Amino acid sequence: MEISKTYSPQDIEKKWYRYWEDAGYFAPKGEGKPFTILIPPPNVTGILHIGHVLNNTLQDVVVRYHRMKGEPTLWLPGVDHAGIATQNMVEKELAKEGTTRHEIGREELLERIWAWKNEKGNIIIDQLKLLGASCDWNRQRFTMDEMLSRAVKEVFVSLYEDGLIYKGKYIINWCPRCVTALANDEVEHADEEGKLWYIRYPYADKSDRYVVIATTRPETMLGDVAVAVNPHDSRYKELIGQELILPLTGRSIPVIADDYVDKDFGTGCVKVTPAHDPNDFEIGRRHDLPQLLVMDEYAIMNEEAGAEFAGLSRYQCREKVLELLQQQGLLEKIEKHEHAVGHCYRCTTSIEPYLSDQWFVKMQPLARRAIEVVENGKIRFQPARWTKVYMHWMNNIRDWCISRQIWWGHRIPAYYCENCGQMIVAKEAPERCDKCDSRRLRQDEDVLDTWFSSWLWPFSTMGWPDDTPDIKRFLPTQVLITAPEIIYLWVARMIMSTLHFKDVIPFDTVLLHGTVRDDLGRKMSKSLGNSPDPIDIIDRVGADALRFSMIFNTPKGADVIYSDAILETGRNFTNKIWNAYRFIMMNIEGIEGLPQREELELELADRWIYSRLAETTLEARNHYENLALNDATQAIFHFIWNDYCSWYIELAKDRLKEDAGSSSRLTAKYVLLDVMQASMRLLHPIMPHITEEIWQSIKELFPLPEEALIVAEFPEAKDADMQPAIRDEMALMQESISAIRNLRKQVNLPPATLVKIVAKTADDAQNALFEAYQGYFNRLARVETIESGKDVEKPKPAISAVVRNIELFLPLSGLLDIEQERERLQKQIDKLEKDLTGIKKKLDNQNFIQNAKPEVVAKERGKYSEVKTKLELIQEQLQDLA
RNA sequence: GGGCGUUUAGCUCAGUUGGGAGAGCGCUUGCCUUACAAGCAAGAUGUCGGGGGUUCAAGUCCCUCAACGCCCA
Numbered sequence: 007m008e009i010s011k012t013y014s015p016q017d018i019e020k021k022w023y024r025y026w027e028d029a030g031y032f033a034p035k036g037e038g039k040p041f042t043i044l045i046p047p048p049n050v051t052g053i054l055h056i057g058h059v060l061n062n063t064l065q066d067v068v069v070r071y072h073r074m075k076g077e078p079t080l081w082l083p084g085v086d087h088a089g090i091a092t093q094n095m096v097e098k099e100l101a102k103e104g105t106t107r108h109e110i111g112r113e114e115l116l117e118r119i120w121a122w123k124n125e126k127g128n129i130i131i132d133q134l135k136l137l138g139a140s141c142d143w144n145r146q147r148f149t150m151d152e153m154l155s156r157a158v159k160e161v162f163v164s165l166y167e168d169g170l171i172y173k174g175k176y177i178i179n180w181c182p183r184c185v186t187a188l189a190n191d192e193v194e195h196a197d198e199e200g201k202l203w204y205i206r207y208p209y210a211d212k213s214d215r216y217v218v219i220a221t222t223r224p225e226t227m228l229g230d231v232a233v234a235v236n237p238h239d240s241r242y243k244e245l246i247g248q249e250l251i252l253p254l255t256g257r258s259i260p261v262i263a264d265d266y267v268d269k270d271f272g273t274g275c276v277k278v279t280p281a282h283d284p285n286d287f288e289i290g291r292r293h294d295l296p297q298l299l300v301m302d303e304y305a306i307m308n309e310e311a312g313a314e315f316a317g318l319s320r321y322q323c324r325e326k327v328l329e330l331l332q333q334q335g336l337l338e339k340i341e342k343h344e345h346a347v348g349h350c351y352r353c354t355t356s357i358e359p360y361l362s363d364q365w366f367v368k369m370q371p372l373a374r375r376a377i378e379v380v381e382n383g384k385i386r387f388q389p390a391r392w393t394k395v396y397m398h399w400m401n402n403i404r405d406w407c408i409s410r411q412i413w414w415g416h417r418i419p420a421y422y423c424e425n426c427g428q429m430i431v432a433k434e435a436p437e438r439c440d441k442c443d444s445r446r447l448r449q450d451e452d453v454l455d456t457w458f459s460s461w462l463w464p465f466s467t468m469g470w471p472d473d474t475p476d477i478k479r480f481l482p483t484q485v486l487i488t489a490p491e492i493i494y495l496w497v498a499r500m501i502m503s504t505l506h507f508k509d510v511i512p513f514d515t516v517l518l519h520g521t522v523r524d525d526l527g528r529k530m531s532k533s534l535g536n537s538p539d540p541i542d543i544i545d546r547v548g549a550d551a552l553r554f555s556m557i558f559n560t561p562k563g564a565d566v567i568y569s570d571a572i573l574e575t576g577r578n579f580t581n582k583i584w585n586a587y588r589f590i591m592m593n594i595e596g597i598e599g600l601p602q603r604e605e606l607e608l609e610l611a612d613r614w615i616y617s618r619l620a621e622t623t624l625e626a627r628n629h630y631e632n633l634a635l636n637d638a639t640q641a642i643f644h645f646i647w648n649d650y651c652s653w654y655i656e657l658a659k660d661r662l663k664e665d666a667g668s669s670s671r672l673t674a675k676y677v678l679l680d681v682m683q684a685s686m687r688l689l690h691p692i693m694p695h696i697t698e699e700i701w702q703s704i705k706e707l708f709p710l711p712e713e714a715l716i717v718a719e720f721p722e723a724k725d726a727d728m729q730p731a732i733r734d735e736m737a738l739m740q741e742s743i744s745a746i747r748n749l750r751k752q753v754n755l756p757p758a759t760l761v762k763i764v765a766k767t768a769d770d771a772q773n774a775l776f777e778a779y780q781g782y783f784n785r786l787a788r789v790e791t792i793e794s795g796k797d798v799e800k801p802k803p804a805i806s807a808v809v810r811n812i813e814l815f816l817p818l819s820g821l822l823d824i825e826q827e828r829e830r831l832q833k834q835i836d837k838l839e840k841d842l843t844g845i846k847k848k849l850d851n852q853n854f855i856q857n858a859k860p861e862v863v864a865k866e867r868g869k870y871s872e873v874k875t876k877l878e879l880i881q882e883q884l885q886d887l888a
Numbered sequence: 889g890g891g892c893g894u895u896u897a898g899c900u901c902a903g904u905u906g907g908g909a910g911a912g913c914g915c916u917u918g919c920c921u922u923a924c925a926a927g928c929a930a931g932a933u934g935u936c937g938g939g940g941g942u943u944c945a946a947g948u949c950c951c952u953c954a955a956c957g958c959c960c961a
Contacts (some may be wrong), residue, residue: 012926195961346961389890395959398891458917490959494935530956534894559900565893565957567900578926640902642910655923742928751930757921788921804955841908846908853944862907862945869908885931 009591013584019695023135026698031716032142033482034078042080042483044463044513045312046142046496047149049088050123051095054133056530056568057489059540060560063553064519064635065487066139071630072689073140073639080480081140082467084147085127089456090184092566093414094121094353109726112413117413133541138549140716141840145476147467149459157466158416158459161507166431170368173420173429175297177287178407182305186411189366191267193348193357198814200273202343203273203328205235206336210249210258217245217261220272222345223282224331225324227252228311229300230259232278237263239274253336254327258519264289269450272327281361297361303411305358320358344399350752358476372502373403379511383679384503386451387516388633392490406499408455412647415824421447435845461499464512483513485633490518515632520565521849529569550693551576557692558639560738579643580696583689586651586691586698590682594675594707603680606673610779613729614736615654615681617644622729626688627723635692642688653740653790660785679708687721719873735775739782742814746787749816752805752830760790764801766813767794806831806883811875813883824887838877845870 026032043065048058073079096119097107121821134141147154163684165171179188203224206216222254230252235242246263266289267276280290281297290297299313299502307315307323315323331337348357377400379385380393394865409418419428425444426651430436438445459466464483473515480506488497497516504512509719522530530537543552555576560566606612622645629638661674683704686697694716701715712718746763757762761782767773775795776783783789800806801817805827807812848854848866855863 009923011924013924253926358952398960523957569900572900573915574926578924581923581926585927587923592923623953634904636902644911651923652928659923698940748930751918754918757919757929845908848945851944854907857944858907865907 009584009588011585013586013696014579015543015546015550015580015695018699019136019138019544019549022695022698023138026140026714026716027135029714031073031714032081032140033144034142035717036078037078038077040078040080040480041069041075041486041744042082042480043487044483045081045083046099046486046492047084047086047147047460047463048130049091050085050127050148051088051092052085052130052132054130054137054540056540058130058134058136058557059552059626060519060522060566061487061489061491062134062139063556064517065272065637066137067553067557067691067693068487068630069140069632070487070694070716071720072497073716074687074718076688077721078479080142080145082145082147082480082483083131083134083139083141083143083464084149084461085130085458085465087123087148087150087415087795089228089410089412089415089453090186092119092123093412094184096414107413111531115413122141136541136544137548138553140694145467149463150168153469154459154462154466155416157470158454158464159419160471160484161462161503162419162454162458163431164432164507169235170371171365172368173363173365175361176407177282177284177359177361178364179348179357180303180362181353181355182303182358183353183355184350185303185413187362187407187409188350188357193350194354197347199347200343200345200347202341204273204338204340205251205253205331207253207275208336208480209249210802214805216336217242217250217377218273219275219277220341221277222343224306224327225320226279226282226300227277227327228255228307228315229279229282229298230277230321231257231280231290231295231298232277232293233261233268234264234276235261235274236267236269237265239267241274247276253334254330254845262289262293263612264292268866275461278392282359284359287359287391301358301360303360303362324764327466331731347386350808364407365406365420365454367406369403369406369502372506373400375505376400376498376501377627379505384511385514385516387518388437389518390517391785392516394495394854395490396493396498402497408458408711409450411454413453417457418452418454420449420450422450424448426696455497457499460496460501462507464504465508466498466816470507477508481512482510485515485517487517487519489521491521492718513673514530515633520560522566523566524568538568538570542553543570547573547577547579548695550696551566551580552641554579554693557635558643560636579647580693582647583693583700585697586646586655587682587703589655590678591703594679601672601676603676605678607669608673609670609675610732610736610739610775611654611657611782612673612677613732615649616679616727617732618649619681619684619724620725622649623684623688623721624723629812630691639692642685642692644687646689649791650685654678656786657782673809676708679704683708684709684721686715687718690715706770706821738772738775738778738810740844741809742776743783744814745809746789746815746816748806749814750787750806753818753822757788759817760788763787763792763818764798764804764815765794766793766798766800766815767796768811771790772812786792800886802886808883810872811879813879828887831880835877835884836881838873838880842870842873842877 023508045065046061061068069081071078096115100106100110100679100826131146179193180186181188200222202220202222204218204220205224205227206218208216217233221227231339235245237246245261248261248547249258250261252259262278267274269830278286278289278295280287280295281299282301300307301320302308305320307318309316311323315326318326328337337416349355350357357736377397387396418431420430421436423427423439423444423447425443426439426442428439428441430440435449436447439447465477465481468474468481486497504510524530524536542554551573553573553576555568558575561573622641625641626638629635629641658674658678661670683701686701690697699720704710710718731801734850750761765776767776773794773796776792780792783792799816803822804815804817806813806815845866849870
């Protein structure tokens with residue numbers, strides 16, 4: 007068989023993905039308690055970015071692990087219609103064609119978006135497949151599917167009937183470019199260098215007196231309905247109740263007192279503009295002030311602003327207002343002022359607080375149980391610190407503005423009678439007004455916030471409101487894996503909705519992972535242009551290498567610093583595995599008269615590698631269970647690379663050369679194959695493709711009961727395989743071999759030169775071990791003969807080393823640089839003496855002897871004699887040099 | 889303004905009940921040893937951010953200061 011020297015993942019990854027998908031392995035199989043993960047649905051507009059890679063790799067690893075444990079496993083996939091984002095995208099296309107959504111109208115825009123969705127909406131799904139994601143694609147959902155739309159309407163009507171949805175006037179965050187309301191969470195705040203203008207408002211009594219107010223937004227003064235001061239501000243006591251003249255408008259406005267006013271801000275006098283500032287809105291409510299709207303939805307000044315301002319943008323208006331105030335001598339001074347300004351999370355336009363009719367969900371009644379289930383541990387966050395973040399938000403929850411003034415989304419199921427104004431909320435469009443019987447009904451123009459469909463994800467995807475078999479079987483799900491940014495937007499709301507409508511928790515564990523950042527610590531984002539294209543990476547190194555590298559570098563919940571450099575670890579590892587496999591295939595055509603494992607004649611290396619395999623299996627299992635995926639990765643990586651490749655394979659080489667049919671040869675072949683196939687099981691969740699390829703190939707030589715690795719059993723560690731005594735014997739061999747290699751290096755012996763070694767051992771067991779496994783020294787340290795014994799004569803001249811209580815000598819026939827050797831030994835002596843002093847100090851301390859745990863004291867004593875022995879032996883060697 | 893997180897080898901980061909400082913990459917030296925140079929072998933490298941405290945014992949617990957980052961208002 008011809009196997010290439012370097013691993014090329016492209017064909018292999020595609021081949022096995024197709025195989026799994028065609029064979030239906032992604033669907034839940036079997037009986038028992040299922041394991042379910044809900045995908046955080048990516049935007050239908052999306053293309054895969056590095057953050058998706060992290061999120062979906064973590065999910066796939068967990069899903070594959072549980073599938074291998076034999077649980078009926080479901081990873082339920084889907085995409086989100088992403089209201090504003092998607093509409094924006096299509097609107098951009100319209101702009102290129104020189105038209106707008108208002109010109110083509112609602113119907114046509116929706117047709118365009120659906121066409122766009124059908125054409126490009128599956129891109130991200132296809133990309134997830136390239137990553138190896140083992141979702142059950144037959145269950146793929148879309149938030150605007152018939153099934154999910156039905157759930158949305160059902161929920162809206164139900165909440166409305168329960169009084170949990172209401173319509174109200176409210177000051178909301180408004181994006182004048184997207185022409186829509188934004189939820190608080192959709193507004194991004196950034197500190198900006200602005201100005202504070204001090205403006206004089208004259209008294210209405212025609213005296214020359216005036217008060218000075220400070221504002222960051224002079225254009226909104228046109229909507230002022232009052233000036234407010236703090237009631238405890240002694241400077242303005244007599245001002246309260248007075249009337250002022252609002253400059254540029256001539257309107258008369260009152261001075262009121264309100265605790266909200268900060269005495270130290272500006273002059274302590276503030277203008278009150280209820281229709282254009284959220285705090286002023288609250289003040290206005292408390293004082294029953296009118297709400298004077300002076301801008302339209304595009305942030306263009308309207309007639310109420312006055313004829314000379316109408317039609318100006320908010321920025322043009324500001325210029326004009328300032329200019330006129332200046333002319334009239336009413337602008338007292340200007341100061342620099344840094345303040346936070348809100349921006350639209352989509353288009354970064356400055357948001358405008360805006361008064362309008364909106365729909366709201368009352369959140370407090372829903373939050374109560376969602377708090378309980380986290381308090382009593384039914385739902386756990388990992389890492390646990392996110393619990394506090396969740397609780398803080400839930401305990402201060404505000405009503406949720408769910409209406410959006412766009413067209414793409416679930417339209418609000420509210421209808422208005424054109425005749426009598428009656429409002430009807432219903433799942434199906436009513437034919438007649440239930441009050442006046444008119445047929446002239448008009449549906450609410452607004453659509454629902456995108457999150458209003460995704461907060462129903464745990465049950466809407468399973469067919470709710472019908473009581474489907476899937477709901478019975480898979481709800482509640484187990485683990486939700488997502489980013490902490492959407493704890494409020496999504497996670498908390500799913501907990502509330504699922505408790506409210508299904509009376510169960512949606513999942514029991516929430517794993518929050520970090521953000522992917524670049525090497526400067528900046529979040530990877532399209533706008534910064536610092537995000538690599540994952541598909542390009544997959545083309546270069548393969549999905550397995552990418553997955554491995556991400557997880558290897560991602561401790562639970564921590565941010566990942568990504569740079570292309572981390573990919574090397576994964577790529578090199580795939581290549582390492584590939585070559586180990588290649589070596590096996592080059593040497594093993596098959597196993598003649600395949601023995602049972604019990605019949606094998608296992609030698610030290612065999613027993614040792616099985617023992618290490620068992621330890622690694624146990625570790626991997628624990629780490630997978632605890633979602634400590636990077637720990638699992640590290641353990642398996644270390645086992646395959648260091649234990650299996652560097653030691654076991656190297657030691658097996660000589661045995662493979664032995665006569666065909668010899669017991670040692672047969673055993674080595676068996677163990678090579680067996681440990682390899684078991685390693686592939688451990689690694690499969692992380693690197694699914696290469697492991698399947700190798701495992702399937704081994705299956706042709708070696709009996710394996712399952713038909714595919716993806717559904718093969720995840721190994722369990724057997725206690726009997728973990729043999730500390732064997733480990734210790736092998737460790738002594740390894741330490742000795744390394745010491746000899748080190749000696750060789752000291753005198754720069756070429757690799758081809760064979761050496762004779764003399765070992766002065768301390769007991770017979772050591773002699774027996776060295777005797778029995780001379781071959782190990784020969785293969786791994788190029789040792790021709792090793793003469794060992796308790797009373798061997800120390801050769802001279804020689805360089806030497808100490809392993810535990812054994813002295814190793816490499817005799818030198820030629821010249822020995824005595825000075826250099828003396829220096830080397832002295833360095834070791836210095837180090838050991840320092841160690842010994844430290845240990846002695848501890849043991850001489852009565853407090854330590856009395857207070858420390860007995861096993862710690864015993865350990866310290868053992869260490870003392872060990873170090874002391876070694877020290878004495880090296881000192882002896884130093885003397886012998888002279 | 890409030891909350892959270894981070895600070896360990898040149899870089900990116902592990903380090904779970906306090907008890908001999910680790911990985912990957914990088915670096916030095918020697919090797920094309922027929923599985924792998926994307927490799928092998930041998931090495932060097934840390935006042936565990938500063939200060940204080942608890943303890944026989946602190947990277948690990950407590951207090952404090954500093955720098956950086958994130959979230960919320």
